[in-house]
Amino acid sequence: MENIEVPEYFICPISLQIMKDPVTAVSGITYDRESIENWLFKSHNTICPVTKQGLSRQADLTPNHTLRRLIQAWCSLNAAQGVELIPSSDPPRIKIPIAKLIRDLYLPNLRIETLRELEALALESERSRVYLVEAGLANALVSFIISRYKTGETNGLEEALRLLYTVLAPLSQSTGPVTETGEIVDSLMWVFGCDNKVVRSHAAFALKVVVHKANPGMLERLKPEFFRRISHYLREAAGNSSKLETNSLLHVLLEGCPSGRNRAAMVESGTVFDLIEVELRGPEKKTTELVLGILYHLCSSADGRAQLLSHAAGVAVVTRRILKVSPTADDRAVLIIGLVSKYSGTSGVLQEMLRVGTVAKLCTVMQANCASHLKEKAREILRAHSDVWKDSPCIEVATLTRCTR
Template sequence: MDDVEIPEYFICPISLHIMKDPVTAVTGITYDRESIEQWLLKRHNATCPVSKQPLPRDSELTPNNTLCRLIRAWCTANSPPDMDQVPTPKPPMSKFHFANLIRGLWLPNSQLEALQKLEALARENESNRKQMVEAGVTKPVISFVVACHRKEVTTGLAEALSIFFLIRSSLNQTKLVLIGNDEIIDALTWVLVCDLDHLDHSLTIKTHAISALKMLVQKANSSTLGRLKPDFFNRIIRYIKESNSQQGINAALQVMLDSCPSGRNRIMMVEAGAVSELIELEFSSAEKKTTELIFGILYHLCSCADGRAQFLSHAAGVAIVTKRILKVSPAADRRAMLILSLISKFSGTVGVVQEMLRVGAVAKLCMVIQADCESHLKDKAREILRTHSNAWKDSPCIDVHTLTSDKISRLTL
């Protein structure tokens, strides 16, 4: 009966479909559970979609059992086309049930079964994931990954990392401190380079591992970051070279960027060949975020002499940074200009200055001055041009209109 009018209060205000599992928010508005949980998942401090009142992610969603029964009865009586989409909702899992499953993670004979059940429940909805975190699932799951590393076994690894990946948004809302055991970081980087070809979805497993590592490094204190080992960066760079997951590559780049404030870490990255690998990656990159991350890391690495030397030893280093200016994003422009500034100021030999001219860096700096961009970028371009104006102003490689005498006079003031 396509012409049957569906009662308005049966319709979820978000999905605009008949509600399968109606729940009422603290604002008094009823939504389909899946729709409102997804709404809250995407916003750390959300507002109620209907009332626009504050609706924190951890606010209680109360099952509207009366409305659920009315919807099912109406569907049975009217047989709408989507009747089969309104099943009887499952009762919410109790914390006691999750606690029992989590206890199984500590028992060798029941670990795999417990991991499989917890992963399936975590995939169902945000409510399950939140209850898992509150029941203490994080520690035994991470401990399991560490144990896999120690024993060099992979059974159950996919399920454990999948659970951690699924509950990561709920972890962000807790005060749980996951850092403190360097073995966790060692175990996750081991997964990145581990031979997992015998497992299904090996790429997904490594993507989950690098996502977990990204989260842990972001939560790490300076002491933990100061204890990172050369193998850490060797494995990250190897993963970047071998991965074909853009999400995973970006997560790995974020890990490197978050590790850059430590001078010791920058030295280890350079020694691991990070500069050359990042330049090569930029050649194949088509994503704005990837370029921004690469340039952010290169800026930090070019702050040390060995990093600049490695950057300049790559035939395309200056060229690729120059090419991206004014073509990607303001963030990429800022980082690219900082890289060129460091090269110009600390490594501006005759050969480097001529290289900047040859690959079009000088012309691009003049374009920045004339472009509609941030004033501090223009100031940085003027500073670089002023530093080497004597070497560039008479070059036949620069069009006569590119650097007029008026511009040169302003640059040298």
């Protein structure tokens, strides 16, 4: 094989291997299907790797049957030299009529078997999952879950939620809207009443997708009770929930933050306290970014800031994440400190910022390799209260003076 010269146009530009299933993108470049689908779907890229031209995923990939036949003939001709044969193209299993399988979801004697068959199809490949979603499986599963909620039955619920997670998790950045109805929100909140941790995690993920794809009107209609229950589940988890469940619930809260009505409901539900407790239980990059993002929105109100300050670790936990997690976390943490110092900067609060190291951390931001806007925000906070902080033994006057110039 080493001594055989492979025609250049048989080689995939991504894998640099002989193509087994060549497909041509709208950019005119041909790739091996598996390589380009991984590039588009798993890595969430939207450009042609060679030309940098924009691609819109599955619809842009056209099978190159002529090239495939040429590759097959060449491989057969050189098989004696160790070249692997390219198998003939078989009809994919995904061609099984999806409509029939979806109808079978509602037949009690076929329900579990149908869900398992659909899951097997979904696990075959990224292409299969895309096809299933485009064929309406996600909305069919949403309808099925709602039907379980209405009847109070749990048979098939675990399998349906697991399948919904299987088809949507890898494609959550690119799928179209899931059915927008308050019933699916109520149904998923009902699922949280069960003791199965896996089911709860998948329900939390489904809730995240539904809320993310919802129009602003649906988000505005979310009731205060919804946020009370989300806060309750965060509080109830107390370190026992999975990262998937916690982060999904945090995503739900963040999606609701643009609405002042929702922010007020969260603060009233004690969400600020719960977020601080989540962060104290065991910080993780994505969790921290989500927590700080929600806290920033909630601290835009006096009640939200008061709740943060009433927690013994409120200012401290925000301060300690600065320069420890990511640039996104830095931005959100410094903005929170800015809101607190500007609108709730009482003598006691300013002294607490000295005690927990907030002032020292802001001085460090000024000297670190940070974005210019972040340094400017830190300088603004330091300048605003330098007269109070300059006489404290907790901070060097020379350092404070240098950072506020």
